[in-house]
Amino acid sequence: MVIQGVTLALVLALIAYLGSNAAYNLDRLGMMFGFDFLSSTAGFDISWSLIPYDPSMTYWRVFLVGITNTLVLAFNVILFGTIIGTVVGILRLSSNPLVALLARSYVEVVRNVPLLIQIIFWFTAVFSTLPPPRRGYALGDLFFLNNRGFYFPSPHSDVSFLWFAGAIVVFVGAAWLLYRKARATRFHQTGNRKVVRTGWFIWAVALVLACIIGNGFVEWSIPALDGFNLEGGQYVPVAFGAAFVAMTVYRSAAIAESVRAGMESIDRGQHEAARTIGFSRYQMLRLILIPQAIRAIIPPLANSWLVAVKDSSLAVAIGFPELVSVFMQTSINQTGRAIEIISMVMGFYILVSLIISYLLNQYNARVQYKVM
Incomplete structure (x- = not known):
């Protein structure tokens, strides 16, 4: 405890010295912090x-x-x-x-x-x-x-960026939950990856449909x-x-x-x-x-x-x-x-x-x- 206390005191003293030195030089140059x-x-x-x-x-x-x-x-x-x-x-x-x-x-x-x-x-x-x-x-x-x-x-749209960001979060979150659910059930029990592949396929189709629908609100430059x-x-x-x-x-x-x-x-x-x-x-x-x-x-x-x-x-x-x-x-x-x-x-x-x-x-x- 004594060694730690001395070390802390030295560090604080160094910080105080550097601060006072900077304040003195700023004042000498007519500058404000x-x-x-x-x-x-x-x-x-x-x-x-x-x-x-x-x-x-x-x-x-x-x-x-x-x-x-x-x-x-x-x-x-x-x-x-x-x-x-x-x-x-x-x-x-x-x-x-x-x-x-x-x-x-x-x-x-x-x-x-x-x-x-x-x-x-x-x-x-x-x-x-x-x-x-x-x-x-x-x-x-x-x-x-x-x-x-x-x-x-580059895309340009009148739709708020928050809507696009929200949609991305929803799709990424859905993919993560789908993957966790598939692994926690059929995959870990049987080793069969068919459930995982089917879930990813459904998610990919939903993402493509969302992109097609959203394309109607986007203009490309x-x-x-x-x-x-x-x-x-x-x-x-x-x-x-x-x-x-x-x-x-x-x-x-x-x-x-x-x-x-x-x-x-x-x-x-x-x-x-x-x-x-x-x-x-x-x-x-x-x-x-x-x-x-x-x-x-x-x-x-x-x-x-x-x-x-x-x-x-x-x-x-x-x-x-x-x-x-x-x-x-x-x-x-x-x-x-x-x-x-x-x-x-x-x-x-x-x-x-x-x-x-x-x-x-x-x-x-x-x-x-x-x-x-």
């Missing part, structure tokens, strides 16, 4: 935003734009990086020596090249070399890829060439594409090593037993190996997800308008509120990290062996 600047007009444009924004909006809106762009990039990197990393990790254990060698070479090369260099490489050597809009790549006059970005049709650029639809800039590809490739290599280590932690007797009773390679992975390996994979996977969110700040090097770019650089230069802005950015990353850690720790606790 506060977040009132968030209601002021930003006055600068942002190259790409998923939510509506124009220069007449406030710095608070700039903060929201940066958060949205950062979360979209990080979510896609986590999703696709996990999928690719899982596949590569399994391929590393393939009995085919050529496949195993290719998977190992992928991991070793990608992991040993700094992420920032990979981002710059994909941006300068790949995406920036795409042809201009007039000579860009097109797929069915709906999707276009050029040196300004990837263009695709199709990209079309107008002058030297494409107008209409929606697009993602090449900076997003370069950051997404580089971060996904880099993160998938780390996840692949976690998957490989988790799979190799399982006793070889489990492999032999599965083959002995006639399991196919897919059945062995799905029913025997992965359910046991997941207990060793989750902890390092959680760290990879946390790092993926933080790595999104490196996209500032190629001009992608994420949180650090639009809020911790441009906004600081215009307002001079460095302490407030940096503390808000730090708070965002801490909050996201705590949420990811909590969710994965909860899942990790559920899949661990229970001591009776």
